[in-house]
Amino acid sequence: MAIVISPSILSCDFADLRGELAKIAGADFAHVDVMDNHFVPNLTLGLPVVERIVAASPVPVDAHLMIAEPDRWAPAYAEAGCASVTFHAEAATAPVRLARELRSAGARAGLALRPATPVEPYLDLLGEFDMILVMTVEPGFGGQSFLDGTLPKITRLREAIARTDADVWVQVDGGISRATIERAADAGANVFVAGSAVYSAQDAAAEVDALRSLAQGAHRH
Numbered sequence: 001m002a003i004v005i006s007p008s009i010l011s012c013d014f015a016d017l018r019g020e021l022a023k024i025a026g027a028d029f030a031h032v033d034v035m036d037n038h039f040v041p042n043l044t045l046g047l048p049v050v051e052r053i054v055a056a057s058p059v060p061v062d063a064h065l066m067i068a069e070p071d072r073w074a075p076a077y078a079e080a081g082c083a084s085v086t087f088h089a090e091a092a093t094a095p096v097r098l099a100r101e102l103r104s105a106g107a108r109a110g111l112a113l114r115p116a117t118p119v120e121p122y123l124d125l126l127g128e129f130d131m132i133l134v135m136t137v138e139p140g141f142g143g144q145s146f147l148d149g150t151l152p153k154i155t156r157l158r159e160a161i162a163r164t165d166a167d168v169w170v171q172v173d174g175g176i177s178r179a180t181i182e183r184a185a186d187a188g189a190n191v192f193v194a195g196s197a198v199y200s201a202q203d204a205a206a207e208v209d210a211l212r213s214l215a216q217g218a219h220r221h
């Protein structure tokens with residue numbers, strides 16, 4: 001199982017996006033949080049800025065859409081060149097149809113679940129998605145504390161994936177740091193988003209490497 005590190009640029013200096021993206025050239029993806037002030041009570045950036053990030057980023061873009069009406073808006077992020085587009089189950093009307101649209105536009109299709117959203121309704125549909133994002137904080141803000149109560153959901157999901165022949169990634173997002181990444185990896189996550197842990201570190205590149213080694217050491221085999 002691949003270990004994937006996807007730093008969130010939510011905590012970076014938005015006035016120097018190109019310089020901040022350069023710091024994470026050793027990561028696997030750049031995680032970009034799109035918030036619309038409807039689905040979550042915060043507003044970040046939208047398609048025109050994401051298009052510029054795709055062009056400037058040294059690594060592929062992993063878009064996390066915290067937006068209402070993803071059925072309407074998400075395909076444009078795939079068409080803009082995001083390598084991975086993740087939308088929220090709670091906001092989507094037809095998640096399978098949308099995932100198929102994202103894949104046919106060339107992106108990996110991700111389904112995100114808030115901490116209190118059960119994974120069980122999606123377990124028979126895992127083959128429709130490339131990644132399930134288990135939110136480990138309530139979406140909307142960086143710098144929150146990791147919710148240990150999400151760990152059993154990660155494990156149930158990983159066990160269900162193991163019963164299929166689909167290679168579905170399990171992403172965790174929220175409160176991931178040196179203190180928490182091993183718990184998430186041990187539970188069964190393989191894609192790790194870290195915002196404040198990476199961008200508040202003295203050396204962001206070294207922090208990416210440190211998180212990767214901790215996850216590799218802890219990942220259940």
Ligand SMILES: O=C(CO)[C@@H](O)[C@H](O)COP(=O)(O)O
Binds near residue numbers: 140
């Ligand atoms: O989607 C979100 C927040 O809703 C995240 O991607 C945050 O950006 C993660 O930040 P940290 O918890 O790692 O500081």
Ligand SMILES: [Fe+2]
Binds near residue numbers: 008031032033064173
């Ligand atoms: Fe995110």
